[in-house]
Every structure is written in C-alpha cells, then in structure tokens.
Amino acid sequence: MNRRDMLGLAGALGAAAALPGLASGQASEKQFSKPTGKYRRIATEEAFATQPQLDGFRDIGKFLTQGADLSFTQTLIGDSNYAKNMTPRLLDIGAGRVARMDEDGVALQVLSLTSPGVQLFSPDTAISIARESNDILVEAIRKYPTRFAGLAAIAPHDAERSVVEMDRAINRLGLNGFIVNSHTNGEYLDEEKFWPILEAAEALDRPIYIHPRSLPETSLAPFRPYGLGGASWGYAVETGTHGMRLLFSGVFDRFPRLKIVLGHMGEGIPYWVYRFDHMYATAKRNWGTGSLKEPPSFYLKRNMLITTSGMFSEPVLRYCLEVLGADNILWAADYPYQDMREAAAFLDAARIPEADKVKIYSGNAERVFHLKA
Amino acid sequence: MKRRTLLSAAVGLAAGMGLPARASSASRIRIATEEAFSTREHMRAMKALVDAHPEVTRFDYKLWRMITGNLEADTPKRLLDFAQLRLPEMDQYGVTMQLLSLTSPGVQMLDKDVAVGVAESTNDELAEVIARHPGRFAGLATVAPQDPARAAKEIERAKNRLRLNGIVINSHTNNEYLDNRKYWPILEAAAAMDMPIYIHPRTPSDQMRAPMDDYNMGSAFWGYGIETSTHFVRIMMSGAFDRFPNLTIVLGHMGEAVHFWIWRLDYMSKAGVQRGETPIKLLPSEYLRRNLRITTSGQENPAALRYSIDVLGLWNVMWAIDYPYQETPGAVRFMETAPLTEPERDAIYFQNAQRVFNIKL
Numbered sequence: 001m002n003r004r005d006m007l008g009l010a011g012a013l014g015a016a017a018a019l020p021g022l023a024s025g026q027a028s029e030k031q032f033s034k035p036t037g038k039y040r041r042i043a044t045e046e047a048f049a050t051q052p053q054l055d056g057f058r059d060i061g062k063f064l065t066q067g068a069d070l071s072f073t074q075t076l077i078g079d080s081n082y083a084k085n086m087t088p089r090l091l092d093i094g095a096g097r098v099a100r101m102d103e104d105g106v107a108l109q110v111l112s113l114t115s116p117g118v119q120l121f122s123p124d125t126a127i128s129i130a131r132e133s134n135d136i137l138v139e140a141i142r143k144y145p146t147r148f149a150g151l152a153a154i155a156p157h158d159a160e161r162s163v164v165e166m167d168r169a170i171n172r173l174g175l176n177g178f179i180v181n182s183h184t185n186g187e188y189l190d191e192e193k194f195w196p197i198l199e200a201a202e203a204l205d206r207p208i209y210i211h212p213r214s215l216p217e218t219s220l221a222p223f224r225p226y227g228l229g230g231a232s233w234g235y236a237v238e239t240g241t242h243g244m245r246l247l248f249s250g251v252f253d254r255f256p257r258l259k260i261v262l263g264h265m266g267e268g269i270p271y272w273v274y275r276f277d278h279m280y281a282t283a284k285r286n287w288g289t290g291s292l293k294e295p296p297s298f299y300l301k302r303n304m305l306i307t308t309s310g311m312f313s314e315p316v317l318r319y320c321l322e323v324l325g326a327d328n329i330l331w332a333a334d335y336p337y338q339d340m341r342e343a344a345a346f347l348d349a350a351r352i353p354e355a356d357k358v359k360i361y362s363g364n365a366e367r368v369f370h371l372k373a
Numbered sequence: 374m375k376r377r378t379l380l381s382a383a384v385g386l387a388a389g390m391g392l393p394a395r396a397s398s399a400s401r402i403r404i405a406t407e408e409a410f411s412t413r414e415h416m417r418a419m420k421a422l423v424d425a426h427p428e429v430t431r432f433d434y435k436l437w438r439m440i441t442g443n444l445e446a447d448t449p450k451r452l453l454d455f456a457q458l459r460l461p462e463m464d465q466y467g468v469t470m471q472l473l474s475l476t477s478p479g480v481q482m483l484d485k486d487v488a489v490g491v492a493e494s495t496n497d498e499l500a501e502v503i504a505r506h507p508g509r510f511a512g513l514a515t516v517a518p519q520d521p522a523r524a525a526k527e528i529e530r531a532k533n534r535l536r537l538n539g540i541v542i543n544s545h546t547n548n549e550y551l552d553n554r555k556y557w558p559i560l561e562a563a564a565a566m567d568m569p570i571y572i573h574p575r576t577p578s579d580q581m582r583a584p585m586d587d588y589n590m591g592s593a594f595w596g597y598g599i600e601t602s603t604h605f606v607r608i609m610m611s612g613a614f615d616r617f618p619n620l621t622i623v624l625g626h627m628g629e630a631v632h633f634w635i636w637r638l639d640y641m642s643k644a645g646v647q648r649g650e651t652p653i654k655l656l657p658s659e660y661l662r663r664n665l666r667i668t669t670s671g672q673e674n675p676a677a678l679r680y681s682i683d684v685l686g687l688w689n690v691m692w693a694i695d696y697p698y699q700e701t702p703g704a705v706r707f708m709e710t711a712p713l714t715e716p717e718r719d720a721i722y723f724q725n726a727q728r729v730f731n732i733k734l
Contacts, residue, residue: 082648188584221580222545222603225552226610226652232641233606236634237599241584244595248588264637271633272598274674275626279593289589313636315683322676338640 032341035105035348039358042365043106043340045209045263045309045332047114048097048140049076049090050133056121068214068229069116076114089336090114093140098147104340106333107362108146110369111137112179113153116213119184126155131165138173149371151179151209156187156194163200170204176369177206177261182242186216189242190249198255207259207305207368212239212267231310231337240267243304244276250292252299259303259368263332265313266306270320273297301325305368307332308360312346326356330364402469402719402734404511404726405704407571407625407670407693409476411452412498416441418483418491432591433478433576451697452476455502459696460509466701468694469723472730473499474513474541478575481518481546488517492527500535511732513541513571518549518556525562532566538730539569539623544604548578551604552611560608564617569666569729571623574601593671602629605665606638614664615654621664621729625693627677628667632684635661662686666729668693669721673707678721687717691725 035041057073064070076087089097093111101109113133118126130153137150152169154162169175178201180189189198189210201208212235215223223234243262247269252258262269277295284290292299301324308317309332320329333343347357366373420441423434440449451458463471475495480488492515499512514531516524531537540563542551551560551570563570574597577585581600585591605624614620624631638657645652653660662685669678670693681690694704708722726732 183584186583190587216584219581219583222548222550222578222607225607227645228603228606228610232638232645233603233634236637237603238584241590241595241599244590245584245587248590248594265633268630268633271627271630271677272595274677275598275672276594278671278673283589283592310640311637312640315680316633316636319633319676319680323674 032339032345034103035341035344037105039105039348040107040362041105041331041344042108042110042362042371043333043335043343044110044261044307044330044365044369045211046109046111046335047090047337048093048111048137049087049114050129050136051091052129052132052136053113053118054087054091056118056125056129059125060120064120067217068220068234069120072214072230073116073120086336093137093148094143098144100335101147101340105344106340108149108371109335110149110151110176110365110371111140112151112209112211113137115181115211117153117179117181117211118155119157119181119213121155123155123158123161127158127161127165129153130155130162131168134165134169134173134175138175141174149176149369151175151177154178154180154197156180156184156189156197159194159196163196166197166200166204170206175206176371177201178208179211180208181211181213182239183213183216186218188245190245190251195251195254198251198258202255202258205257206370207261209261209263210239210242211263212236214238236264236267239264240269243267243269247276247296247299247304248280248290248292252303253293256303259305261305261307261330261368263307263309263334265308265311265316265320266304266324269300269304270306270323273300273323301328304328305330305364308343308347309334310338312343314346314350317347317350318352321352321356326353326359327364329360330368331361401467402723403467403692403705403708404470404472404723404732405468405694405696406472406623406668406691406726406730407573408471408473408696409452409698410455410473410499410502411449411476412491412495413453414494415475415480415491416444416449416453418480418487422482431576431582432589433482448697455506455510460506462696462701463509466705468701468705469734470509470511470732471694471696472511472513472538472726472732473502474571474573475499475515477573478543479515479541479573481543481575483517483519485517485519488519489523489527491515492517492524496527496531496535496537500537503536508734511538511730513537513539514568516540516542516559518542518546518551518559521556521558525558528559528562528566528568532568537568538732539563539571541571541573543573543575544600545575545578548580550578550607552607552613557613557616560613560617560620564620567619567731569621569623571625572601572604573625574598574629576600598626598629601626602631605629605631609657609660609664610652612653614660618663621666623666623668623691623729625668625670625695627669627672627674627681628665628685631665632661632667632681635684658684662689665689666691666725669704669707670695671699673703675707675711678711678713682717687720688725688728690721691729692722 223229577600585596
C-alpha cells in the first residue's frame with residue numbers, strides 16, 4: 001500500500017465517523033408504528049442521486065486525494081455496508097421509493113440531488129451533470145406527479161449558465177425550487193458573483209434550499225477530531241454560517257422577495273435571534289457598523305424558512321414556533337439518511353396547535369414550492 | 374444630565390424601565406455569574422501585545438487597540454473599577470453579588486511566561502477585591518493554559534489559598550482546545566478541586582475564522598458562539614468527561630447553542646455506536662445534563678430560557694449580566710419579566726450559582 005492509498009483510506013475512515021444516517025437504516029422502523037393517514041405529509045429535504053453524478057464522483061476520486069466531501073462521495077460509490085444500503089436507495093426515484101413512502105405515510109417528497117450535488121466538479125462538468133440530473137428528476141416526477149416534486153441542481157461556480165438552467169428548470173421542466181449545497185470552492189452565495197443566481201430565484205419566485213456540506217478545507221481543522229466535520233456538528237456550522245452571511249450581507253434588501261430554506265431547524269440560527277439583533281443594534285449605535293435597513297431577525301422571518309430535517313425534537317420545534325411563527329417551518333425527513341417514520345412520529349406527537357401542524361406538514365410547502373394543494 | 378444619571382433616574386422610577394416594583398426590592402438575592410473586570414497590569418500587557426503587532430487586523434487585536442487606547446473611556450474604566458461605578462450600579466438594580474472573571478481573552482494571547490505572571494497577580498488582586506467587599510463579589514481564577522502544569526498548580530492555589538470559586542478559560546489558546554491531551558492536567562485539577570471551568574468566548578481560532586471574517590461575523594453576532602460551542606463539543610467527544618466525571622464546564626450566552634443540538638448529537642452518537650465506533654461512554658445528552666451548566670449572559674430571550682430549562686433542567690441554568698458589556702437593568706428586567714415560577718426564578722437568580730460555584734453569602 002503506498003502513501004496515497006493510506007491517506008485515502010484514512011480519509012474514508014475519518015469520514016465514516018461523520019456520515020449521516022444509521023448503519024442499517026432498518027433499526028428505527030421497529031420503533032415507530034406506521035403513521036395514520038390524517039395528514040398530507042410533504043417531506044421537503046429528501047435526497048436522491050443520479051448515475052451521472054455518481055460517475056462524476058468516480059472521476060474526481062481519481063485525482064483528488066483529500067477532503068471530507070471527497071471521503072463522503074467516495075464512500076457512496078464504494079462497497080462498504082453503508083454504501084450497499086444507502087446508494088441504491090438514493091438512486092431509486094421510482095416504485096421502490098414510492099412503496100416506502102406508502103409504508104411510512106408520506107404523501108409527497110420534494111427531491112433534491114444529494115450533497116454536495118455537482119459542486120465538486122469543474123464548471124463544465126457541473127453544468128452538464130446538473131442538467132442531466134434535472135432531466136432524470138423530471139422524468140420521475142412525470143411518472144409520479146402526485147408523489148414527487150423536485151429542486152433543480154445548479155452549479156453556482158458558473159453563475160451565468162446556472163441562471164439559464166434555473167429558467168429552464170422552472171419554465172420548461174416545472175420544477176419547484178433550487179438546491180445549493182452550501183459553499184462552492186469556499187465561497188458563499190452572498191458574494192456578488194453569485195447575485196445573478198439570487199436575482200433569478202427571486203424573479204422565478206422559487207426558493208433556494210441551502211443544504212449542508214463539509215466546511216471548506218481551509219476552515220476544517222478545528223472540526224477534524226472525533227469526526228466533527230460531518231453531520232454531528234460541522235455541517236451545521238458551515239450551513240448556519242452561510243445563512244448568517246446571507247442575513248448580514250444585505251442581499252435581502254437587494255432581493256426582498258428571495259426565499260432561502262435551511263434544514264435542521266435553521267442550522268442553529270433561530271437560537272441566536274435575540275443576541276444577533278441586540279449586538280447588531282449595539283454595534284450600529286456605538287461604531288456605526290452595519291448597513292441593513294431592518295434588524296437581522298426581520299429578514300430571518302421574511303426571507304427564510306426552516307425545515308425539521310434530522311432534528312426530531314419537540315422542544316426545538318416549540319422554540320422555533322415561538323420565535324419564527326408557524327408559517328416559516330416545513331416538515332422534512334432527510335430520506336434515505338434518516339427515517340421517515342421517525343420524522344412523522346415526532347410531528348404527529350408534538351403538542352402544538354393542530355392548525356400549525358397542518359401548515360408544517362403541507363400548507364407551507366404547498367405555498368413556497370408551488371405544489372398543488 | 375449625563376446618560377448614566379438619566380438611566381438611574383429612569384430606574385428609580387421602576388415603571389419607566391418596565392421593571393416591576395419588586396425588582397428593586399432588597400429582599401431578592403441576585404448573583405450575576407459572568408461579570409468582567411481587568412487590572413492595570415493586564416491592560417499594560419495587552420497594550421504591549423497589540424503595540425508590538427500593528428500589522429494584525431484580526432478582530433480581537435482591533436478591539437484591544439481600542440480598549441487600551443484610552444483607559445478613561447467607558448468600557449475600560451468600568452473594567453478596572455469595583456467601588457466607584459460597579460458597586461453603586463449593583464446596589465441600584467438589586468444585584469447582590471457579581472462573580473468576577475478577567476475579561477476575555479484573559480492572558481491567552483500573551484507569551485507563556487508573561488501570561489503565567491499576569492494570571493497569578495490577577496488572582497491575588499481578585500482575592501483582595503473580594504476581601505475588601507465582603508458578600509459582594511466572588512471570583513473565577515485566571516490560568517494560563519500555555520503552561521498546563523503551572524495552570525494546574527494555580528487552580529490549587531486559587532482554591533486553597535485564595536478561596537476563589539472556579540476558573541475562566543477564554544476558549545482556544547493559540548488555536549488549540551482543551552480536549553488536547555496536553556491540557557488534561559488542567560481538567561484533572563479542576564475536577565479534583567471542584568473548580569468549574571467557565572469557557573468564555575473569544576474570537577474564533579484562525580482556521581475557523583475565514584468564513585466569518587465578513588460583516589463582523591467573527592464577533593458576538595455568531596463567531597463567538599461557534600467557537601465556544603465547538604470547544605465544548607470537542608471536550609465532550611474526546612472522552613474527557615469519562616476520564617473526569619466530576620468536571621463541570623460552564624457556558625454563557627444560554628449555553629452557546631450546544632443544547633439546541635441535543636437531539637441530533639444523540640442521534641449521531643447512536644449512529645456511530647451502530648457502526649461499531651465507541652467514542653464516548655454516555656450519550657451526549659447525558660454529559661450535557663451532568664457536566665454542563667449554562668448562564669443567561671447576553672441572551673435575554675424568554676423562549677431560549679424556557680427551552681434550556683426544558684432540556685437541561687432547572688438546576689443547570691444561572692443568571693448572568695456580562696457587565697460592563699451588557700446593561701444591568703436589561704438583564705434584571707429580563708429575569709423579572711420572564712415567565713418563571715418564583716422557585717424557578719430563585720434557582721436561576723442565585724441558588725444554582727451558590728451550589729455550582731460554592732458561594733457562601
């Protein structure tokens with residue numbers, strides 16, 4: 001074994017500690033009974049993969065040697081038990097997935113190309129795999145129009161061609177929004193080079209879902225030990241920071257009707273709503289910093305929505321309901337990485353007003369993603 | 374009329390501040406647990422440091438250029454004061470006691486030997502201040518993690534000789550965290566001496582900082598919380614709480630959002646165990662309830678307070694102002710108006726602090 005192989009192996013092992021989802025994927029099904037048919041459950045952060053994307057992962061594996069994203073993508077195309085369980089489920093956007101949804105009481109999945117989407121690829125490859133994947137997604141939706149909707153993959157590192165694809169995705173393919181897996185080459189959507197993407201999303205009246213991915217390599221060091229770079233901690237730091245950059249950069253003054261969706265109960269941002277408003281106002285008063293027209297929380301409530309993916313906690317839900325209101329929260333499971341039944345059991349049992357529950361399960365998703373009620 | 378006088382006048386008329394009449398009642402006990410001070414020697418050392426590195430544009434250097442640039446300005450004046458401004462303000466708002474800690478980043482930006490010296494003299498001075506005003510102050514000892522062996526010794530001295538109530542560490546030291554085995558003598562001494570470690574925020578470590586460098590996000594808006602919560606999670610995941618089950622870590626700012634993630638931390642930990650990893654013995658939520666205490670500093674948010682009581686337990690939440698960086702009347706008003714039962718209010722106002730920090734009134 002040469003040094004590079006050893007490094008690769010170490011990377012894969014390091015990543016294993018950070019992988020989302022259960023090893024078997026079966027365990028929790030015994031714990032949660034099948035949800036009843038009372039609600040129209042629309043799950044809004046549900047992952048799939050396409051063969052062109054996995055082929056792309058195989059290609060980059062040939063010349064990239066490190067990085068948490070790389071480890072994750074190489075795991076998906078490898079032959080570990082994790083991959084044997086997870087990858088076929090990601091690739092299935094047909095009868096198998098629909099049967100699973102029936103089993104678990106889910107009416108509709110809003111599908112998105114699994115993280116990190118096409119953002120590791122060179123711009124040309126990324127655009128082409130994004131287009132192919134969007135076409136595959138639309139085929140699945142046409143086959144199961146009442147069971148699937150979808151977010152278009154885009155390649156932020158080619159903003160100009162992404163805008164063309166965004167227009168095609170909504171006006172020709174009838175998709176429901178866009179997915180961006182946090183940073184692209186260490187850059188965030190608040191930066192001016194990405195503004196055409198924000199402008200297009202606003203003009204097309206469709207949200208951008210900012211999904212987690214690993215922190216940029218340059219920021220990863222404090223999170224390397226104990227597998228903290230992944231779903232247990234680092235993903236949230238990365239994605240929460242992305243959301244905060246959007247809030248504080250002023251893009252919502254520039255694009256007031258832009259909608260951004262964050263998973264995992266807002267990636268921690270709602271917990272800080274008092275403090276960042278207070279400190280922002282204090283800094284503005286004392287030092288004249290900050291150019292937002294409104295307090296940061298104003299944009300959080302007007303321009304951002306959060307989903308329950310991977311955070312099936314009633315106290316967190318109640319907290320978020322209190323500070324954000326019921327119109328800003330959507331249900332999500334994060335299939336196949338997390339269990340749809342567990343996600344449903346959590347919201348079914350939550351002690352919140354019934355009307356709020358209906359909004360979270362379906363009403364808000366129907367509105368934001370333009371789904372048929 | 375000066376601004377402070379105006380404020381005082383308004384508070385005298387409790388209604389003007391939205392304060393219920395009982396806020397000023399002398400009968401309620403209030404112990405504020407994250408209250409900053411500095412010393413002349415600390416200021417001199419910090420000034421020497423920022424003067425020696427005029428090229429550094431990092432947020433904490435900019436902040437310390439400002440603070441040490443004019444010691445007569447409001448913030449440094451209040452940091453260096455105990456009797457002239459601080460005690461009258463405490464009296465005015467009914468603050469029984471402040472638990473003092475050397476303001477962030479303490480001695481952690483200084484060279485090792487300087488840091489050790491400033492830490493020891495700071496602790497001596499702190500003990501004197503406490504002795505001079507019986508019943509009004511308690512204190513957290515400063516240590517220099519740069520020298521773990523001497524830090525451990527200083528913890529012992531702070532406990533046995535100076536009768537201090539815990540220690541403060543301002544998150545990373547030279548971009549390293551306390552989970553690093555070389556710092557475990559500090560954890561060991563703190564656990565053995567029953568001295569809680571208050572992990573206070575500072576500017577995020579160099580490698581964490583880049584995505585937060587814009588829009589001042591490396592500061593209290595966001596970066597402080599990421600830095601400090603990540604520090605706690607690293608300690609937890611390192612197995613330090615298995616090795617030192619009695620170790621108590623205190624986090625300000627309503628827990629730096631660590632426990633916002635309590636469900637997910639447990640879920641991911643269980644998934645790791647299913648994959649055959651055995652990183653730590655207990656679930657993260659069990660360590661959060663056993664080894665973590667939190668304070669309300671700078672988070673006057675009733676929903677976050679209720680959430681914290683729900684998931685961590687009433688006995689793990691303490692009141693703090695973050696004087697002089699946050700306003701005393703706001704912190705008092707928050708507690709007086711928060712939807713709490715009276716027993717809950719007393720637990721958070723002082724009983725938990727007495728227990729956690731061994732404070733005798």
